[in-house]
Amino acid sequence: MKEIYRKTSIFGYIVGIGLLLFGILYYFIWFEGFSVNGDDLIQVGISGVFMLGAGFYFKNVHDKFVEVDAIESEWNMEGIGELNLKRVPSILPKFVHVDHDGQPLLQIRPSEGQLRRVFLCFPILEKGAVFPVEYDISTMDGALLATFRIQNSVKQFTLTLKKPDGTVIGTYIQHLTKSAMKNRGTLYHADGSVWRQLEANNMAGDIDILDEEGRRTASYRYGLFPYAAHPAFQSTAHHEHVSFGSHISLEEKLSYIMIFFFWLAV
Structure with missing residues (x-):
């Protein structure tokens, strides 16, 4: 922060x-x-x-602002139970996930090597409005965790998540006609089978995602922020908070990070 x-x-x-x-x-x-x-x-x-x-x-x-020394042994992606994405003011879009003390843990930035990334200085192009865009999910020291691609084909948004080696993890499809009032879509496995159905509870975007056994895999809340009173967040009013189920896999967490980044109204 x-x-x-x-x-x-x-x-x-x-x-x-x-x-x-x-x-x-x-x-x-x-x-x-x-x-x-x-x-x-x-x-x-x-x-x-x-x-x-x-x-x-x-x-x-x-x-x-008083920084809290990060404890390196506590950092691991599989152990992250929540997501607090904050935009960093910059020419190109950059977002960081911060913990409850405001310390950055991971970042999302346009992928290196694509010529079109220079055009992402225009906010209207950040979500693939004109051409497909790619983003890297990485640790703060640059270690790549995953890459995702956002493509807008006018009728639908298609988000594809890949491992660092290029292997597809999953695909999220959101039809524009069905999500005009509130976000809803389907997350698919790499083999095309349905992974999760996502549908916001209201226009604010609040959502609870359950697995086949009725267990919560993730929750997304706009405006309901558990750390709003903490010193690191008292000076900002815009908060979107995601919590993950303790039983879900790393790949499922990365999928939700991709989807909720796409849902961010910033």
Whole structure:
């Protein structure tokens, strides 16, 4: 979270100063009078002050943030029982999973080696709106855990999860006509057999996924965050929390990470 606060602060400073400078230029070049285009000038000025204030706010949060030393022996993907994905302000999309202390454990970034990744600086393209996109799930030191591909064929979204060696783990298909109001889709094994059926309980996206025996494999909650009162998360209001069943496999966890990343409204 400390990196997120630092980069958010920098983003606020840059945008705020840029808007204020633009407001000054606007006043001397395009401004005709408050009765003509004064509203535009006021909106630019207020936005600039707001973003500059956000920069100062997150700079103060960053300076007060106390990092907790990570215990390396506790880190293992199979032992992770939850998912708290947070976006890191950057040119290309980058997300980190943080624990209850705000310490990063794994990351999701566009896969290296694809030329089209440079176009992912445009948010509209992040979920495969124009061309298929690929993301890596890796540890914070870069060790690859899995790769997934998002493809939008107009009628449906197809997400394919692969091991580092390229072996397909599973495929998730979400039809646009059936998920216009709330997320729903089907997760398939590599052999094409149905793995899990997923359907959100409401438009907020809350969901509980059960296996054949009725045991909970994963739960997704928007706005219900168990660590909202912890110092690491008090300064942010947007939280989406995922908890995993203790009995599910590593491959199933990676599948849910792929799907819930796709569901993120950021």
